[in-house]
Amino acid sequence: MINSKDDLKKYLEADEIARFGRRASFRDKLVAGKMWKFNILLRKEEFNCNCRKGFIKKILSLYYKIKRRNIAYKTGWFVEPNTVEKGFCIVHVGPVIISEYASIGKNCKVQAMVNIGANNGIKKAPQLGDNVYIGPGAKLFGDIKIGSNVAVGANAVVNKSFDEDGITIGGVPAKKISDHGSELMINKKLKELDYKIDTGVQ
Numbered sequence: 001m002i003n004s005k006d007d008l009k010k011y012l013e014a015d016e017i018a019r020f021g022r023r024a025s026f027r028d029k030l031v032a033g034k035m036w037k038f039n040i041l042l043r044k045e046e047f048n049c050n051c052r053k054g055f056i057k058k059i060l061s062l063y064y065k066i067k068r069r070n071i072a073y074k075t076g077w078f079v080e081p082n083t084v085e086k087g088f089c090i091v092h093v094g095p096v097i098i099s100e101y102a103s104i105g106k107n108c109k110v111q112a113m114v115n116i117g118a119n120n121g122i123k124k125a126p127q128l129g130d131n132v133y134i135g136p137g138a139k140l141f142g143d144i145k146i147g148s149n150v151a152v153g154a155n156a157v158v159n160k161s162f163d164e165d166g167i168t169i170g171g172v173p174a175k176k177i178s179d180h181g182s183e184l185m186i187n188k189k190l191k192e193l194d195y196k197i198d199t200g201v202q
Contacts, residue, residue, distance in 0.1 A: 083103065087108070109133045111135050119142045138158065153170025
C-alpha cells in the first residue's frame with residue numbers, strides 16, 4: 001500500500017518495469033498511451049486516498065475518480081484503488097474487472113477478459129500472492145486464496161483456494177495441472193527490484 005511519496009515512486013518504478021521490461025523512455029510511454037496513464041492515475045489516486053486529508057483529499061478524490069472512470073471506458077480496465085500491489089501490469093486493452101474487495105500481491109501480470117470478483121452478497125473476493133500470472137479469459141471469484149508464483153491458465157474458472165506456491169492451475173472448474181508456475185511470465189527485474197528495496201541495496 002502507498003503510504004508516502006517514496007512509496008509512490010517505488011510503485012511507479014515497479015509498474016514501469018512490469019509494463020516495459022525496463023525503465024522506459026519518454027517515447028515508450030508516449031506509445032503506450034492510455035495503458036501507462038492508467039498505472040499513473042491508479043497510483044496517484046492511491047497516494048491521495050492514503051496520504052492526504054481534509055478538503056484537498058476530497059477534491060482530488062473526485063478528480064481522480066472521474067479520470068479513472070474515463071480511462072476505464074477506453075481500456076476496459078475497472079480496478080479499484082488499493083487492491084493491487086506494485087509491479088502490476090494489464091497486458092492488453094480489453095475487459096479486466098477487479099473487485100474492490102480483492103487483494104493482489106506484487107508483480108501480478110493480467111491478460112484481457114479477466115474477472116476477479118466477489119460472490120453475490122458477500123463482500124469477499126480472491127486474495128492472491130506475489131508473482132501471479134493470470135491468462136486470458138480467466139475468472140476467479142469468491143472467498144478464495146491463491147499462492148505466490150502461480151500461473152492461472154486461459155479461460156480457467158477458479159472458485160476454490162490453491163495455497164500451494166509455484167504451480168499452474170487451469171480448467172473448468174480449475175485444478176492443478178503443473179508443478180511449474182509463473183516463473184517464465186514474470187519479469188526477473190521485478191524480483192531484483194524487490195530485493196534492492198527490501199535490503200536497501202543501491
